[in-house]
Amino acid sequence: MKRSHIIMIIMIALAGAFMIASVSDSSSYADFAEAFENPEKEYHVVGTLDRSAEIIYEPEVNPNLTGFTMIDNKGEKRTVWLNKSKPQDFERSESLVLIGKAEGDEFHAGDMLMKCPSKYKEEQKFEYIESAENSYNR
Amino acid sequence: MIEYIGERTLWGDLGNTLLAVSFTAAVMAAVSYVLAHYRNSDELRITGRWFFRIHSIAVFGAAATLFYMLFNQYFEYDYVWKHANSEMPMRYIFSCFWEGQEGSFLLWSFWHMILGNILIHSAGKWENMTVTVVAVMQALLGSMILGVFIFDIQIGNSPFTLIRELPENIGLPWTNMPDYLERIPSFQDGRGLNPLLQNYWMTIHPPTLFLGYASVIIPFAFAIAGLWSGKLREWIRPAIPWAFFSVSILGIGILMGGAWAYEALSFGGFWAWDPVENASLIPWIMIVAAAHVMVVNIRKNRSLYTAIFLTLTAYVMVMYASFLVHSGVLGDSSVHSFTDNGLMLQHLTILMSIIFVSTFLILYDRRLKVIFTLASAVLLAAGAVFTQPVAAMVAFLGMSVAMMVVSYQRVFPKPEQEEPLWSREFWIFIGSLVLLLSAAQIALETSKPIWNILAEPFRGPLLDIHSLTGIDGFRALAEGKLAPHSDVISHFNKWQIPFAFIVTFLIATGQFLRFGKNQIGTFLRKISLAFFLALAVTAVSGYAMEYKSNEIPLLILLFTTLFAVFANMDYLIRVLRGKFDAAGASVAHIGFALVLLGALISTSRSDKISENASRFDIERLNEEFKNNEDILLFKNDTVPMGRYFVSYEDKEKEGVNVYYNVHYFDKAPKTFKAGDLAIARGAVFSANEDHTPGPDFVADQKKWTLVEDPREIDIDAVPRWSQFKPGEQLFTLRPRIQLNPEFGNVAEPATKNYLDRDIYTHVRWAELEADSNDAGFRSADTLKLAVGDTAFVGSTMLRLNGLAVVRPEQRVEYMVGENDLAVRAIVGIRDDRGETYEVEPLYILRDSVMHIPDPVIEDETGLQVSFIKIDPLTGKHEFSVAEHYSRRKEFIVMQAIQFPMINILWVGCIVMFLGTMMAVRHRIKQSRKLKKA
Structure with missing residues (x-):
């Protein structure tokens, strides 16, 4: 066998191994229901902040802990403890991705991605426009 | 037809016309050049040149028009409104230009245009083919910003679209108001630039990065030309300087992005393996590999197929990067906000076309080409007919790879003999394969959202694989729920470190191997000096920096x-x-190694010195919650942090920025004299002898005696035990929060630079708006307390000492009515200085039904306590407690990270840039010399 063949076989084997390793070493997106069924597994849970519930952040007690309620995409609400300081403009977030595990009936997230709306003002604008319209129609 | 008042439609029309002209002229230039190539006609070539020049003027004009509109704030235009506002300083107008997708495509197109003109002047006999490639790409890129509709299909988004003409606004009543611009207030000003991008790096980083992206088209164009004309090797020589140019510019562009992130973003570092960063890194790694293999081929006529493959793939990866960033597929996996621009299909078509053309040309065999073309056509048709476009695309990609392997194995011309094992050419080849694997790993990992889409038609087989192997990931993939690793940064580091040490090892040894056969003994002798020197330095510095046994990969x-x-x-x-x-x-190699060295040391030895010494043990909640990286700084308190004492003094508002002044003091040694008092471990101790304290109190305990009865002592005056005291003030850092109602407030770091380390700090949380009601109380906390329970509100501790019914004879004392039933709670309060007080809020039931809250205010602590609910079932009663605002000590939550040796990284960046530029110069000189000869 020529050396180039050996190298090629190694390359293909490595590429295949990468694929499998990459798949097996992944987290998965889930809703709260699934995450609470498997409390030992780490999940990415996507949802939105429940603005009606209280956001607990008491830096005097612990600056690295934030508590809030998230509604997942299926509409299930859960109390969440995030092991981070409260992100700036948390209240205005559009969607959240929690990375963590279920613990009892709470979700404990070690990390969180937060999407702030880039279209924030656009929505605002249409409100303005409607009000302008009303004044026009009147 | 409505006559709109105040619209400056002339400029938009001009812009759109220029875009249309640039698109048409690019197509015409490509057609002319193709004909010139096949007919070998100088006249047609001249025609092609003229079309390309018209195209160039149009692209330049369109860019200038957009700039003019941004500069003059024509807010009736969507792009201007979205990216500029009237308060924008001049220096950020450029940043506005390329903040949006349309502008960044225009920037990209602009660089292609410049490079195309350079090719016209310098490519010589390659002009026809290479400029064709550039012109075709210009037409494709141009189509992304064309903004025309063919039937119902939108081709491109134009940056010159009026807000009133946006598809979502058409038909809205206000679009029929001739004076809508005056009438609707939000047209008076634009949204402005995202504050994160208001940084000088944003003026220079995007154009550099896009020049890097754009420059990859030149090696690509030469490779295509080589395959097209059958001159399989000759294209490499003129392409080499350009390949190194790409390495240089794209590399420095990426690193500028890192510098920007380090300076302006509060991500806590310069590299976060974010999809957008990865998208730029992948093509860079590919073009680095390609450039090296090109050098091998010139010297030794080896690795020809690899050189072509890598060059083509590098450009495919540039397009793929653009697709990832612009199409919105990354969705939830990135902190960046991506919006689907509705052009995903168009972008995908461009990407697939490039893959098709590249594969078609590399097949190098008429029969294979025919089979590939037919099969692609069948797949396209089948995908459309059976509405299975994803399956068809996966099949197409799979087939492309298979055909390339067949082409390599069967038809591509190869030298008879293999290269010698101990030769530079062989090890550069291996190095390029390692780079390819490294890029593949980054690409696979970053593309996880795309896997979910591609896996959709293969749900069944994937579920089978899941039940066969038990790997949960396959089920997640089948269900389209595969997510990135939960700790992306450490995951990437784990995978990429082994690649990095192979590559750096090859960088170290490669140059000492000559092209051709080498004597292994001579080679070993030559590298031994550096080898043993490195070994010695590693041993010393590894020991000094305390690398542990579980950090072997880092040590390697x-x-x-x-x-x-x-x-x-x-x-x-x-x-x-x-x-x-x-x-x-x-x-360049020294520079690259320094970049890695700086990144390695600064990241692996970064120290979050802002540790929270909290009363509340966070691990009690969850033992995996170990994150204590943020520190709470009360105003005017001086607390130890790392090797400093820090003190938050005040904040200052300057324009949109709120600066937080944090002073840093030296840690000065302290001495205790006999009889000195100190609080440690919750008790008061008295020193037995004069001594200098050790690292902790336990070690020193023999030198102290417990004060059994501290009642005689003024506890407030007794300091806490500490080894050091604050010394002289060293420096002040002013991290800031930029207030921006449009995009949200943004924390920007402040960094103290030393030669050997940086102290990088940013404010994680600060109260920006005062939270207080009319009476000056902050919003109340609800506490549920059983008798004997304690809880904190602010820095004050409360304890429910007991409950008692107000007896009839006490009614007067407690001012309770005849028919009232009242319960008093005895609540103990202990403030931050240790003073204790007691209050007795009442729970009153009037006529056995109506509850009358009776808040009491404790004067000294400024606490307002109400007794809200008695819960005999659980025994936990509810209280509402509010602090008086004036009592609250202002504070910030801050993070401080020490990055040691980060300057090695920045020095490496500059050295690498200089080195690659020297290589470009060298390669240009060489090819000139050859031309003359």
Whole structure:
């Protein structure tokens, strides 16, 4: 066998191994229901902040802990403890991705991605426009 | 037809016309050049040139028009409204230009146009083919910003669209108001630039990065030309300087992005393996690999197929990067906000076309080409007919790879003999394969959201694989729920470190191997000096920096990067003897190794010195919650942090920025005298003898005696035990929060630079708006307390000492009515200085039904306590407690990270840029020399 063949076989084997390793070493997106069924597994849970519930952040007690309620995409609400300081403009977030595990009936997230709306003002604008319209129609 | 008042439609029309002209002229230039190539006609070539010049003027004009509109704030235009506002300083107008997708495509197109003109002047006999490639790409890119509708299909988004003409606004009543611009207030000002991008790096980083992206088209165009004309090798020589140019510019562009992130973003570092960063890194790694293999081919006529494959793939990866960033597929996996621009299909079509053309040309065999074309057509048709476009695309990609393997194995011309094992050409080839694998791993990992889409038609087989192997990931993939690793940064580091040490090891040794056969003994002797020097330095510094046994990969990388630095210095001095011309490679390699070395040390030894010494043990909640990286600083308190004492003094508002002044003091040694008092472990101690304190109290305990009865002592005056006291003030850092109602407030870091380390700080949380009601109380906390329970509100502790019914004879004292039933709670309060108080809020039931809250205010602590609910079932009663605002001490939550040796990284960036530029110069000189000869 020529050396180039050996190298090629190694390359293909490595590429295949990468694929499998990459798949097996992944987290998965889930809703709260699934995450609470498997409390030992780490999940990415996507949802939105429940603005009606209280956001607990008491830096005097612990600056690295934030508590809030998230509604997942299926509409299930859960109390969440995030092991981070409260992100700036948390209240205005559009969607959240929690990375963590279920613990009892709470979700404990070690990390969180937060999407702030880039279209924030656009929505605002249409409100303005409607009000302008009303004044026009009147 | 409505006559709109105040619209400056002339400029938009001009812009759109220029875009249409640039698109048409690019198509015409491509057609002319193709004909010129096949007919070998100089006249047609001249025609092609003219069309390309018209195209160039149109692209330049369109860019200038957009700039003019941004500069003059024509807010009736969507792009201007979205990216500019009236308060924008001039220097950010450029940033506005490329903040949006349309502008960044225009920027990209602008660089292509410049490079195309350089090719016209310098490509010589390659002009017809290479400029064709550039012109075709210009037409494709141009189509992304064309903004026309063909039937119902939108081709491109134009940056010159009026807000009133946006599809979502058409038909809205206000669009029929002739004076809508005056009438609707939000047209008076635009949204402005995202504050994160208001940074000087944003003026220079995007154009550099896009020049890097754009420049990859030149090696690509030469490779295509080589395959097209059948001159399989000849294209490499003119392409080499350009390949190194791409390495240089794209590399420095990426690193500028890192510098920007370090300076302006509060991500806590310069590299976060974010999809957008990865998208730029992948093509860079590919073009680095391609450029090296090109050098091999020129010298030894080896690795031809690899050189072509890597060059083509590098450009495919540029397009793929653009697709990832612009199409919105990354969705939830990135902190960046991506919006689907509705052009995903168009972008995908462009990407697939490039893959098709590249594969078609590399097949190099008429029969294979026919089979590939037919099969692609069948797949396209089948995908459309059976509405299975995803399956068809996966099949197409799979087939492309298979055909390329067949082409490599069966038809591509190869030298008879293999290269010798101990030769530079062989090890560069291996190095390029390692780079390919490294890029593949990054690409696979970053593309996880795309896997979910591609896996959709293969749900069944994937579920089978899941039940066969038990790997949960396959089920997640089948269900389209595969997510990135939960700790992306450490995951990437784990995978990429082994690649990095192979690559740096090859960088160290490669130059000492000559092209052709080498004597292994001589080679070993040559590298031994650098090898042992690196080994010694690794041992010493590894020990000094306390690398532990579970950090072996880091130690190996420390060794290989040092080895690479020393070996290339050695080569520069002993072999090249400082000859400047040929030194580019060595200098660039030293730079690259320094970048890795700096990144390695600063990241692996970064120290979050802002540790929270909290009363509340966070691990009690969850033992995996170990994150204590943020520190709470009360105003005017001086607390130890790392090797400093820090004190938050005040905040200052300057324009939109709120600066937080944090002073840093030296840690001065302290001495205790006999009889000194100190609080430690919750008790008061008295010193037995004069002494200098040790690292902790336990070690010193013999020198102290417990004060059994501290009642005589003024506890407030007794300091806490500490080893140090604040010394002289060293410096002040002013991290800031930028207030921006449009995009949200943004924390920007402040960094103290030392030669050997940086102290990088940013405000994680600060109260921006005062939270207080009319009476000056903050919003109340609800506490549920059983008798004996304690809880904190602010810095004050409360304890429910007991409950008692108000007896009839006490009614007068407690001012309770005849028919009232009242319960008093005895609540103990202990403030932050340790003073204790007691209050007795009442729970009153009037006529056995109506509850009357009776808040009491404790004067000293400024606490307002109400008794809200009695819960006999659980025994936990509810209280509402509010602090008076004036009592609250202002504070910030801050993070501080110490990055040691980060300057090695920045020095490496500059050295690498200089080295690659020297290589470009060297390669240009060489090809000129050859032209003359």
